Each structure stands twice: as structure tokens, then as C-alpha cells.
Amino acid sequence: MDKILVIDDSAVQAEFLSSVLKHDYDITVCQTAVEGLRAAKDGGFSLILLDVIMPDMDGFTMLKELKSTELTKHIPVILLTSLADEQYEEKGLLMGAVDYVAKPFSPVIIKARVNTQIQLYHYQTEFRQQAMIDGLTGIANRRCYEGASITKWREAVRFGLPFSVCMFDIDKFKLYNDTFGHPAGDQVIANVAKTVSSYLQRSTDLFARYGGEEFVAVFVGNDGESAFSFMKTIRQAVEDLHIPHNSPASPWVTVSVGGITLVPKAGDDYNTYLKLADAMLYDAKRFGRNQVVWSNAGKEQWREKPGESK
Numbered sequence: 457m458d459k460i461l462v463i464d465d466s467a468v469q470a471e472f473l474s475s476v477l478k479h480d481y482d483i484t485v486c487q488t489a490v491e492g493l494r495a496a497k498d499g500g501f502s503l504i505l506l507d508v509i510m511p512d513m514d515g516f517t518m519l520k521e522l523k524s525t526e527l528t529k530h531i532p533v534i535l536l537t538s539l540a541d542e543q544y545e546e547k548g549l550l551m552g553a554v555d556y557v558a559k560p561f562s563p564v565i566i567k568a569r570v571n572t573q574i575q576l577y578h579y580q581t582e583f584r585q586q587a588m589i590d591g592l593t594g595i596a597n598r599r600c601y602e603g604a605s606i607t608k609w610r611e612a613v614r615f616g617l618p619f620s621v622c623m624f625d626i627d628k629f630k631l632y633n634d635t636f637g638h639p640a641g642d643q644v645i646a647n648v649a650k651t652v653s654s655y656l657q658r659s660t661d662l663f664a665r666y667g668g669e670e671f672v673a674v675f676v677g678n679d680g681e682s683a684f685s686f687m688k689t690i691r692q693a694v695e696d697l698h699i700p701h702n703s704p705a706s707p708w709v710t711v712s713v714g715g716i717t718l719v720p721k722a723g724d725d726y727n728t729y730l731k732l733a734d735a736m737l738y739d740a741k742r743f744g745r746n747q748v749v750w751s752n753a754g755k756e757q758w759r760e761k762p763g764e765s766k
Contacts, residue, residue, distance in 0.1 A: 622715025
């Protein structure tokens with residue numbers, strides 16, 4: 457059942473809305489803007505019904521706050537008000553409200569408008585999700601990664617947590633394509649992605665296709681040594697798929713991995729450390745491929761010895 461948040465300082469008005477909608481939706485009522493903002497950020501709502509005139513914060517100010525916050529910016533908001541002036545309606549719609557309903561309103565009209573916006577919300581949510589998924593592998597795509605990685609970076613800064621970023625590359629992939637053909641190459645990319653993603657299942661993990669045969673992973677909480685060990689396990693899991701490869705370096709498809717772990721601080725630049733992870737990947741290839749090279753905040757480097765995990 458979809459959840460709707462009603463924010464209205466009038467207990468009578470809130471109860472009326474709840475009675476009209478409660479048979480079809482899960483209704484939460486808040487009677488102050490502060491309480492409503494807190495609930496909106498915590499709740500997973502499909503729609504917000506927001507009164508424009510409230511004593512602690514007017515609806516337009518609250519709408520601006522909702523639309524500027526990552527957790528709530530995609531939740532549709534219907535403004536409810538006795539201000540039946542066109543300039544107020546225009547203001548609300550320009551600020552991001554999906555509808556503007558003047559009081560008093562009939563139960564039939566409010567139910568119809570709510571139903572329309574709930575359906576649109578589901579359609580738009582599905583569209584956004586599809587736009588963030590790589591079609592070949594089913595994992596996050598580059599666009600999703602670019603937004604989610606920064607969010608995780610900021611969380612690590614805020615809570616002082618270890619943050620790891622690493623780059624994966626399928627070894628000698630051009631040779632594989634030239635030998636077995638592009639459809640087989642696509643299948644290899646999909647199989648590698650499936651194997652790696654099976655290890656990166658925590659809510660703090662992010663694994664995405666960066667481009668071509670290259671992937672990127674971000675995860676929070678592991679120190680440098682445990683992150684290095686974790687990536688060695690994943691690298692070995694790919695080799696253990698035993699996908700035949702006509703390469704002088706290995707009879708099987710393998711990956712090289714480069715990464716870095718640090719505890720980021722305010723003012724640190726994420727892209728600086730992404731470049732360092734890419735440099736570690738370059739070293740893994742330079743040292744012979746099919747291995748992990750890891751750095752601990754750029755101060756210490758670990759390199760997997762040939763045959764170490766086999």
C-alpha cells in the first residue's frame with residue numbers, strides 16, 4: 457500500500473483527508489512543518505499533501521526544502537490552500553509542486569488527483585531506476601555511479617568511516633573479442649559483473665560498470681588490509697569461473713584490480729582518490745595482470761604476489 461504524508465496544522469482538515477484516503481493508502485499525519493520534514497526524510501512516501509499556510513513554516517518554504525533535499529526531492533507534492541489566487545498557484549507549480557488544490561475540495565476530486573499523482577510517481581520511479589541500470593550486466597551504470605559514489609563519500613566524511621574505491625579491468629579483453637567475437641565478449645562482461653556483484657551486497661557497497669570492460673566499486677567500513685584481502689577473494693572468484701581465454705598470460709579470463717582506502721575529511725576531493733585507484737589498476741597491469749594492487753591512503757602499497765590466492 458502506498459504511503460501518503462499529510463502535513464497540515466489543522467487537525468480537522470488532516471482528519472478529513474485521512475478519512476477520505478485511508479481505505480486506499482497508508483496515511484501519516486503531521487501538524488507542524490518540522491515534524492513533517494523529519495517524517496518525509498524517514499518514511500518512503502509516494503506523495504505529500506502539504507498545507508500552504510502553517511504557523512511555523514509556510515508551505516512554499518517547506519516545498520523548497522523538500523525539493524532541495526536528496527531524500528525527498530522526487531516525492532510529488534500537492535499543495536492544499538485557501539489562497540485561490542493564480543499567482544500563488546503559479547508560484548507553487550514553478551517551485552516543483554505537481555498540483556495545487558484550493559480549499560474547500562470534494563472527496564471525489566482529491567481522491568482522483570491523488571490517484572493520478574501516485575500513478576505518475578510509480579512510472580517516474582521505474583523510469584529513473586531503468587535509467588540507472590546498465591542494460592548488459594544489470595548492475596549500476598556510470599550515471600548511477602557518479603551520483604551514488606559522491607553520496608557515499610559524503611557519508612564517510614560525516615561519520616569518519618574508512619572509504620574504499622577500486623577499479624576493475626578484464627585482462628586482455630580486446631584479444632578475447634578478436635578471438636571469440638563480440639557476443640562472447642558481452643557474455644564475459646555479464647558473467648564477471650554477476651560474480652563480482654555477488655560479493656558486494658551490503659547497503660554500503662556500490663558496484664557499477666564504468667565503461668567497456670572496466671568496472672568501479674565503492675564500499676565503506678573496511679580498513680585498508682581487509683579491503684585488499686576482500687578484493688583478492690573477488691579476483692580469485694573471477695578466475696575460478698574458468699572461462700577459456702586465448703591469452704599467453706592466463707588460460708582463463710581474469711581481472712586486474714587497483715584501489716585505495718582512506719578516511720576522508722572535509723575538503724578532500726573524491727576524484728583525486730579515484731585517480732589514485734586508477735593508478736593502482738595501471739600498476740596491477742604493469743606487474744603482470746590478474747592481481748590486486750592496493751594503497752592505504754597513498755602511504756602504503758600492497759601487491760598481490762603471483763599465485764598467492766591460488
